[in-house]
Every structure is written in C-alpha cells, then in structure tokens.
Amino acid sequence: MKNRGVYTGLVLAGLLLVFGVWVLSFFDTTLSIKRVALDSEAAAKRVALPSGQALFNPPRPEDAPESIREEVMLGYKIMTETSKYAWQYVGNGKDSKLSCSSCHFEGGRSMDSISLVGVGATYPRYRDRNEYTVDLGIRIQGCFDRSMNGTPPPLDGQIIQSLLVYLQWISKDIPIYAELPWTLPESLGNPHKPDTANGATVYKDVCARCHGINGEGTDIAPPLWGNESYNDGAGMHRVRTLSTFAWRFMPKNAPSLTQEQALDVAAYIHEKPRPKFVPTHPDKIVRLIPLTEGK
Ligand code: HEC
Numbered sequence: 001m002k003n004r005g006v007y008t009g010l011v012l013a014g015l016l017l018v019f020g021v022w023v024l025s026f027f028d029t030t031l032s033i034k035r036v037a038l039d040s041e042a043a044a045k046r047v048a049l050p051s052g053q054a055l056f057n058p059p060r061p062e063d064a065p066e067s068i069r070e071e072v073m074l075g076y077k078i079m080t081e082t083s084k085y086a087w088q089y090v091g092n093g094k095d096s097k098l099s100c101s102s103c104h105f106e107g108g109r110s111m112d113s114i115s116l117v118g119v120g121a122t123y124p125r126y127r128d129r130n131e132y133t134v135d136l137g138i139r140i141q142g143c144f145d146r147s148m149n150g151t152p153p154p155l156d157g158q159i160i161q162s163l164l165v166y167l168q169w170i171s172k173d174i175p176i177y178a179e180l181p182w183t184l185p186e187s188l189g190n191p192h193k194p195d196t197a198n199g200a201t202v203y204k205d206v207c208a209r210c211h212g213i214n215g216e217g218t219d220i221a222p223p224l225w226g227n228e229s230y231n232d233g234a235g236m237h238r239v240r241t242l243s244t245f246a247w248r249f250m251p252k253n254a255p256s257l258t259q260e261q262a263l264d265v266a267a268y269i270h271e272k273p274r275p276k277f278v279p280t281h282p283d284k285i286v287r288l289i290p291l292t293e294g295k
C-alpha cells in the first residue's frame, strides 16, 4: 500500500513536471511574441503590420555564430560609434556628433527609426540614383558621403565588410526580397503646404532643447544643420523624408507632432545652411552591355 502511494506520488510529480514545462514553453513563446508586439506598440498607430508578412525580430549581434561574431560586433560598433571606428570616412572625423545610429537607432535594430532589419534580404536593388541595380556595399557608401558628409570607404576594406556582415546578420530569417512593413515610407502623404514660420515656432518649442537653438546639436542629440550636419545630397535633406522621420520618431521616444507640424518644421530645417555634397566617385553604372542582349 505504502509503495503504491509513493509510486502514485512519483507519477503525479512526473506529470506535473511535464505539465509545468509545457506551460512554461507556452509562456515563453507568448513572451517572445509579446516582445515583438511591444516593439511595434510604440509605433502602433503609425506602423501597420499586415499579417503574413516578415516578422520583426532581429537577433542580437552577440548571438552571431562564432566564426563571424567579432566582425558582426565590429559592424555594430561602426554603426553606433561611427566617429570612433570609421572616423577617416566621416565629416568632422573624430569630433563628429553624427553616427549611423543617429538616424538608424540602435544600429538599425530599432523599429522606431529608419530600421535596417531585413536590408540584407532586399539588396541588390534597383536605384534611380545609380540608374542600375546596386548591392548593399554601394548603398552604404552613399550614406557615408551624403548622410555622414564624409567619403566612401573602399568596398574591399574592413569598414564596409564589417557593416555588411552585421546588416546581413540582423536580416536573419527574413525571406529574400520580402516586403518590409517597417521601412520608412516615402512621405506622409499629407497635402498640407509647409509653413516655415510656424516651423520655426515648432523648432523652438519642441526640438531646440535637444538639438540646440541653432541646430548645432547638444550632448543629448546630434546637429540638424550647419557644418557638422548631413549634407544637401542626403536623404534627410528632403522635406518629405525629414517630415516622415520627425512625425514618427521625434522627440525621441515620445513622438508628439501633428503631421502639419512635422511638415512645417521639416521645411524650416530644410532652409538652413548645411554642407554641400561633393561627389567623389561616379554614381552611375555604365551600361556597356545592352541589357536586351541577355534576353
Ligand atoms: C542623417 C540621417 C542618416 C544617417 C546619419 C545615416 N543614414 Fe542611412 N539612411 C538615411 C535615410 C533617410 C535613408 C533612406 C532614405 C533614402 O533612400 O535616402 C537611409 C538608408 C540607408 C540604407 C538603405 C536602407 C534601405 O532600406 O534601403 C542603409 C543600408 C543605410 N542607410 C546605412 C547607413 C549607414 C551604414 C550609415 C552610417 C555610415 C548611415 N546609414 C547613416 C539616413 C541616414
């Protein structure tokens, strides 16, 4: 009798254990689903996530396989501390307040900025600027000589190659040529005609405390115009891009502008002086071979 009691107890304990593990595993998946949901929650009203599309769940750099881990980590550091690790290719060199992460928060891993999760799967891609399909290395060079007001690092050097392996890693599990619902839309699609005078007021009231009264940047946030800012060839030097960025993500962590205010402040910033883009290499890819030959 006594033995049977022990036996039943053991079986019960075993069942409980299995049940517990099952419950825990369920809890764990809900946790990870929730994390994804939480990431998008801040942008909830702003980012529509149609069902059945690629899931936003970038792996951490430190979880990369050993054979590529150090390069992935270096790529991440180049993104977040560009003036330290790639100062030779950045306007203002080691003193630059801009980094890739100024616009691609957390090295592009954040959904609440111009996310780079998935770019590894969407290049090579046709670009009007090049009048050809270009790979991610050439695309990154463009961010150095325009957004960072610097010069493009060589494609076969450590900087670009580390950035490539990093961006590829955070694109893990995204299907090739997937549609990425979290990329920055072209524009707000709002017909409001920007009013720069109102933009000046918005700037003073909302942006100046972090970006400085003269757009020069502070210890908290990078410059928005002037010698140390992105140049006039940069994507951000477009009212439609800047207004979309500002409406979605500014002030950082607590976006609060109306679309009209975002357009006004973007137009105001757009009129301020900034460095001129000086091309250092040809953008166009020469079509030596008529493409119809491939037919
Ligand atoms: C001042 C803001 C800014 C900075 C700084 C910046 N970028 Fe960008 N980046 C953008 C904008 C805006 C776009 C997309 C719009 C466009 O096509 O111009 C973009 C696009 C990209 C893309 C292509 C994304 C896609 O989905 O096609 C890559 C890759 C990229 N940036 C990498 C970098 C790297 C690497 C750095 C640092 C060397 C950097 N960026 C610095 C603003 C910036």
Ligand code: HEC
Pocket: 101, 102, 103, 105, 106, 202, 203, 206, 207, 208, 209, 210, 211, 220, 221, 222, 223, 224, 230, 236, 242, 245, 246, 250, 251, 252, 257, 265, 266
């Ligand atoms: C609470 C502080 C804060 C406020 C207020 C704020 N920003 Fe920012 N902003 C940041 C930070 C911080 C970054 C850089 C993000 C990073 O490095 O992680 C940034 C980045 C930017 C960038 C891209 C990088 C650059 O400097 O070119 C733009 C454009 C921008 N902000 C525009 C605005 C506008 C427009 C406003 C006002 C509507 C505004 N911000 C208000 C903190 C702020």
